[in-house]
Amino acid sequence: MATSENRADRLMSLMEMLRDGQLHRAEDLAVALGVSLRTVYRDMKTLMGSGVAIEGARGTGYRAQAALTLPPLNLTEAELEALHIGLAVVGTGMEGELREAAESLSAKIDAMLPEEVGGVTQGFGFASYPFDVSARALRHLEPLRTAIRGKQKLHVRTSESARDVRPLKLSHWGRVWVLAVWDETGNGFAELRVDQITEITPLPGLFVEEPGKSLRDFEAQS
Template identity: 35%
Template structure:
């Protein structure tokens, strides 16, 4: 967690604390950092003008009436934010869905009342009743691998039923309802390949990191393949080997 995010969470935690007094130990456990870090963060918040009262070993209180500066959103921006978050809540994996819910809660906490009411009542919905080709692994694992540039290994079955073992550099994920697609550099084929996640089995994420090697990056893939179009969806993930 970035320090700026942690400072925001400290203020939000103290605002939500019904008992009034917040202990450094509670913040430490909630934010998964040391109490020493919490003491330093609170000291810096107090020095910057946040009205926190208290002391180490006793607890801290955020004086009533304090609020963060409101975020200035237009109605259309609120609609874009809410609809996007609701789509992620409905179509993403459990971890990503929770993150989307948290984003909405954070924004609601700091925007003016007028926009908060508009945000809560906007009529843009993403129903949970939908069809998606089933994926046998936790999508959060693949997102983790893409984010941290970790190689993955899996068994893949193509459109004609031929199975193969692959070790790839995962570069990007794209969703074409009802199919999730992975763009990757395939070590077996020594070339770019796209894979349908619903045809991947026995996924394992390695500790083997990869860098931005020229010719094997997402930029190179997009420049060569240009695959994310509806017209090419029929063949994505089933390219001839």
């Protein structure tokens, strides 16, 4: 076994080991994965807390209960974003079993995502904002994504301001979507909550990357 697996690979390896239905001591799992016993305990807590059907405890060993499993999937950022939107809609627009299933699935995805921060890999789980906030943001996502890809300048209006911007990046924190921009009106970088945007108007002409105004500059500043 490789001893330098990242967290997502390690959790997947743990699930594969436990799928045989046999009881596995934490010490044996640690040796097989080339990690510390403490890391195994932490990983098992993560898997169990995210809804993976595992029974056992420290000192007794662990085994997987019978449950539906899927083969590993490689998702693009766009696919992960689509999955996040769908879960947000179900998790906030439904009650009972479907809402619980959406929350459980969200937690499982969180547990399997890489540990690096930023972009869609951060904060996948549900936040405490009401659904109408999410719905207001969802209608703006596609035109904003199109503008980012096409480097289209936008006039963005909120209830408090109006500004001409260069859209750079969309990211989310739970259900709160944020648009990073170069604000030409204010002559600086800014982050706008998408649910607070009331109007988006494309402006004539496209923008090109300029030193000090690019996504790379924004991320370096952040």
